[in-house]
Amino acid sequence: MKKHLLVSIGLATAMLGGSLALVAGGTVAVASSENGAAGKFADRAIKALAKRRPAQAVTFAEQAVALSPRDATYRALLGRTYLAAGRFGSASQAFSDVLALDPTDAKAALNLALAQTATGEWIAARETLAAHAARISPADRGLALALAGDPAGGIALLSDAARDPAATATVRQNLALALALDGRWVDARTVASVDMAPAQVDQRLMEWAAFARPEHAAQQVAALLGVTPSPDRGQPVQLALAAPAEPVALAQADPAPEAPATTAVAVEPVADTPVASPDPAPVQLAAAVRPAITFAPRREIVQALPAHYMRQAPVRMAARLRPVAAPAGRAPATGNYYVQLGAFDNAAVARNAWRRMSRTVPRLAALAPQGMQASVRGASFYRLSVGGLARAEAATLCGSVRAKGNRCFVRTHAGEQLANWARPERLASR
Known part of the structure; x- marks a missing residue:
């Protein structure tokens, strides 16, 4: 399944650095480096990446960065090794450091957005893509935007790129995947069929259906890169990027001691007389501290305060707050907007997904699950949603669902009804 999910050759090359072209480019950059030791470690990291040994690559890249911490090339290589190892949090930090050193690095910006998406930071990922929109190709930026929770924005970019006469099959397949992520399966099939046989299209849509859930x-980014997410202890502290402050400290520090050097001889006789004065100084300070201990008896006055408060217990404001805390906000807002939580193979799979999401998103548990059977070109799906909400309420709820790593979108009523498994519970409540 992984080889079918690697639909963006340009995107995978920019992130992983596993292609021959990128490995060669890295070797040239290392050979021209002034730091021979760091360059050797970087060479080893690139070779380890080519041999699919990400753990070794991480070790070598970290050593290269430790020897040359302000080299953006080495830090970009470190970020690629973290991605290959499935350590997305460390990759995000590494690519942030690259952009701090070189804000024009488009590959680092794209990699950072993908790493942020893998760690669930969708808003930050979209902000990164927007800040570097002029440098990232629309085809790669569109797919990255769709993965970061904005499939509509990604579709707009990819549609423009696909209309270009020079557009490749990769661009069209990325557009088809973005359409699938947006739930537009009919359009996804139409676009995918331009470059694929009907039987291959059916197989691809089945794979995308699993990819969309x-x-x-981290699962989608990991599948796109063909890597496995792994526990991430974070980037070593000693590799943290520090601002270069050495020139400021060395420029004025040396001339200053030269002037006092001539007066040092005159100061020595004066220093003999104050030698006797330091002895009483600590004694005076110790005596000054002792009166502070006399404040301890004042604590007994504080202990008497709770007795006064106990007399006022019947007048506590908590009793007045209980009527205010009555369920005032439980009346659901009525409307024609629904939050679609996914399209599943059948009702049983949708029920399991509902149980999982309603546990992680408490607001869902207060609503009744809605469902309907849908057929797209012979493929049957079960759409799960909650609805009857105002538009603003539906948008807020969808934001809560996305914050937990799930996908959703807001739409109007499409004929769904109360889910079958929810009916016995509602009848029992009556």
């Missing part, structure tokens, strides 16, 4: 935030 990740179990955790």
